[in-house]
Amino acid sequence: MMFDVIVVGGGPSGATAAEDLARSGAHVAMLDRDGRIKPCGGAIPPRLIEDFALPESQLVAKITTARMISPTGRAVDIPIENGFVGMVDREHFDEFLRCRAAKAGAERLTGTFLRVERDDQGTHVVYREKATGDERRERTKLVIGADGARSRVAAAELPGGSKIPYVLAYHEIIDAPGATANYDPARCDVIYDGAISPDFYGWVFPHGKSASVGMGTALGSVDLKQATAALRSSAGLAECKTLRREGAPIPLKPLDRWDNGRDVVLAGDAAGVVAPSSGEGIYYAMVGGRVAATAAMATLMSGDVAKLKLARQLFMKEHKTVFRVLASMQNAYYRSDDRRERFVSLCHDIDVQKLTFEAYMNKRLVKARPMAHVRIGLKNLAHLTGLVRPGFV
Structure with a gap:
């Protein structure tokens, strides 16, 4: 059996790429580790809901106010007029996207990516199957690496793919209280305080019955759990029950190149497409998956591997100015x-x-x-x- 494309990673980017490819008639497999939940505030814009046909049932909250909190504790409330910020819980949202890709025709493989191999039979993705622990080898024409900021696909296949700059993000999902003096279930709080994060920010994002409380930093000297505990205390959330804890890197800059000019193209965090300053990633990850699928289909149909470059070209054509402005703001x-x-x-x-x-x-x-x-x-x-x-x- 040969696949047209194997997508490595089943987060929003990988699942979107797999679904788009399957709907376009490609024979596609999606390889994902089971049970991995990325730490994420879970905010999505209305444009994502429209562009990717997200059903209302996936929203766990609608945010109508954003509160910016300064190092001295001064708060600025910004009303979100003519819209809202949707909130999703990645534990359920990612699986919804994977199931949707499977319903479209993508084959699900569960295991850990090991490497890409090539021989006279073509390109192969090698992975360790979770159910058996056996090493498996699947033949494919193309590979989409959507396996996160520390992408093993990018590190092995692209120059500089292992050197992407990132911040470490950590959050705790807690049982949300009702509305209090410090907590509003329809408000996102963003905390710009060096005592919480000296180079990024902290957050309190409502998720309906739960909430995400966390922070990020690129500095290894910062104790993420201690900083999050301080944030919970200052927000009056220290006594709330902790449901789960998660940590992962968030990339800070898109890679200069997303394909190896042969048979691999990157998408999502693996390509570095998280918005500077805000750290917003879900929308850009799904766009990254879509343009990677577009580039893969163009390559399959034309036989021209130069078409893999379309992924980065299409993404940057629409979003590079926003990324540049946000990067300037973060640096300033x-x-x-x-x-x-x-x-x-x-x-x-x-x-x-x-x-x-x-x-x-x-x-x-x-x-x-x-x-x-x-x-x-x-x-x-x-x-x-x-x-x-x-x-x-």
């Missing part, structure tokens, strides 16, 4: 508590609030109000240079 504001204080102060601004969430929900920079962009640029410069004191807009 996440370096110190003074800068973080100024960033939260900037969030008071109505232009910033409206354009930020319009861009988030629609996944593109808003061009309809050019003067608003000019005003934001000037205010941003004033905050960064210290011309405006924190607390003033």
